[in-house]
Amino acid sequence: MSSADELPTPTLDSESAALLQSISSHGGYAYVRMSTMAAAGDFRAAEAAREMAWEQLHSGPWHSVLPVWRDAYSMACLHLARLHFLRRQYRDALRALDMGLIMGGSLLRPDLDRAVATVTAKAREDSTQTENEPRKLVEEMGETEEVRVLPARSLSCKRVEKKSGISMESFLRDYMGKEFPVIITDSMEHWPARSKWNNLDYLLTVAGDRTVPVEVGKNYLCQEWKQELITFSQFLERIQSKDSSSAVPTYLAQHPLFDQISELRRDICVPDYCFAGGGELRPLNAWFGPAGTVTPLHHDPHHNILAQVVGRKYIRLYPASLSEELYPYSETMLRNSSQVDLDNIDEKEFPKVHDLEFLDCILEEGEMLYIPPKWWHYVRSLTISFSVSFWWSNNENPNAS
Ligand SMILES: O=C(O)CCC(=O)C(=O)O
Numbered sequence: 001m002s003s004a005d006e007l008p009t010p011t012l013d014s015e016s017a018a019l020l021q022s023i024s025s026h027g028g029y030a031y032v033r034m035s036t037m038a039a040a041g042d043f044r045a046a047e048a049a050r051e052m053a054w055e056q057l058h059s060g061p062w063h064s065v066l067p068v069w070r071d072a073y074s075m076a077c078l079h080l081a082r083l084h085f086l087r088r089q090y091r092d093a094l095r096a097l098d099m100g101l102i103m104g105g106s107l108l109r110p111d112l113d114r115a116v117a118t119v120t121a122k123a124r125e126d127s128t129q130t131e132n133e134p135r136k137l138v139e140e141m142g143e144t145e146e147v148r149v150l151p152a153r154s155l156s157c158k159r160v161e162k163k164s165g166i167s168m169e170s171f172l173r174d175y176m177g178k179e180f181p182v183i184i185t186d187s188m189e190h191w192p193a194r195s196k197w198n199n200l201d202y203l204l205t206v207a208g209d210r211t212v213p214v215e216v217g218k219n220y221l222c223q224e225w226k227q228e229l230i231t232f233s234q235f236l237e238r239i240q241s242k243d244s245s246s247a248v249p250t251y252l253a254q255h256p257l258f259d260q261i262s263e264l265r266r267d268i269c270v271p272d273y274c275f276a277g278g279g280e281l282r283p284l285n286a287w288f289g290p291a292g293t294v295t296p297l298h299h300d301p302h303h304n305i306l307a308q309v310v311g312r313k314y315i316r317l318y319p320a321s322l323s324e325e326l327y328p329y330s331e332t333m334l335r336n337s338s339q340v341d342l343d344n345i346d347e348k349e350f351p352k353v354h355d356l357e358f359l360d361c362i363l364e365e366g367e368m369l370y371i372p373p374k375w376w377h378y379v380r381s382l383t384i385s386f387s388v389s390f391w392w393s394n395n396e397n398p399n400a401s
Pocket residue numbers: 287294295300304306377379380387389
């Protein structure tokens with residue numbers, strides 16, 4: 001075996017003894033035994049160790065899981081990935097590494113990231129290149145049929161203003177300072193993502209074998225809604241299939257995809273506007289799905305720039321001052337969501353909603369929408385759509401969550 005067959009894991013090598021000791025002190029003797037055998041090359045033991053850590057992660061509410069078990073989970077994923085890599089099972093290796101990145105702790109994250117880069121490079125080296133015409137994710141878009149399925153009164157009130165060439169000064173004074181929405185039309189031309197993300201082959205090459213969490217169902221307020229872990233290529237297949245705009249879309253929503261897949265992160269640029277006011281940038285989120293995904297009416301505590309990279313979306317906004325009339329849920333977890341289903345308003349139960357004034361828009365490819373903190377927003381994709389949200393907190397209120 002040459003060193004080229006090995007996945008380097010320097011953090012694991014230096015932290016392993018201390019981590020195993022800590023796991024022992026929390027009663028994880030069986031895990032320690034399996035993990036030690038895995039480190040010596042025992043594949044079954046690696047699977048067993050990962051299973052044991054997985055059980056610990058699911059033994060109670062997520063916030064009460066001991067951090068040491070998250071690191072134990074990453075450790076087992078690294079062992080498994082290493083053994084898959086030796087057998088040239090690159091997809092399996094990537095799956096194990098992604099599970100470690102998504103579910104594991106922070107201690108071994110540098111090793112997981114490094115291993116992803118090594119496995120990806122090796123897999124590409126081994127695969128044969130084809131030079132066909134690039135396949136587009138979204139074809140040329142005209143007026144789409146989905147415009148007909150917009151909520152009642154859509155596009156009948158005031159539209160969000162579209163502006164080009166907004167200076168930082170004007171953004172601060174006229175929009176962020178006044179907490180008023182605006183669409184910026186010309187700030188994304190230089191993003192590599194603008195040309196790359198509509199190319200199916202590019203997406204498959206950089207991310208096809210990576211595992212990502214997706215949401216399946218009408219939206220997160222519905223009972224039948226669930227989350228799944230699938231590969232990016234399975235996800236792309238699903239969103240392209242003819243019935244993808246049916247009642248159960250698959251949505252890669254509010255996921256920090258760019259922390260996980262660095263090649264996609266390199267395709268985007270943080271808009272300068274996000275640094276206006278000296279606040280702190282939050283993790284960037286991806287919103288990628290077929291036509292017909294709906295993010296129901298809700299608000300967030302942060303400033304937000306929602307950048308539309310591929311496809312188009314309908315967005316409706318109500319100011320924070322109308323919260324009372326939008327019937328927020330009373331449960332703590334859902335207090336930022338409205339009970340009103342804009343696609344099917346129950347006027348008897350929610351009589352105040354119908355006549356409320358709102359702002360709305362169709363956010364086109366290459367445009368960015370500024371959504372001020374606490375503004376209610378409803379979002380529906382009209383085509384296959386890939387957006388990125390940039391949240392940042394105010395200087396005065398960095399801990400808002
Ligand atoms: O694009 C979406 O579906 C929702 C985006 C959103 O809610 C946000 O950026 O806060």
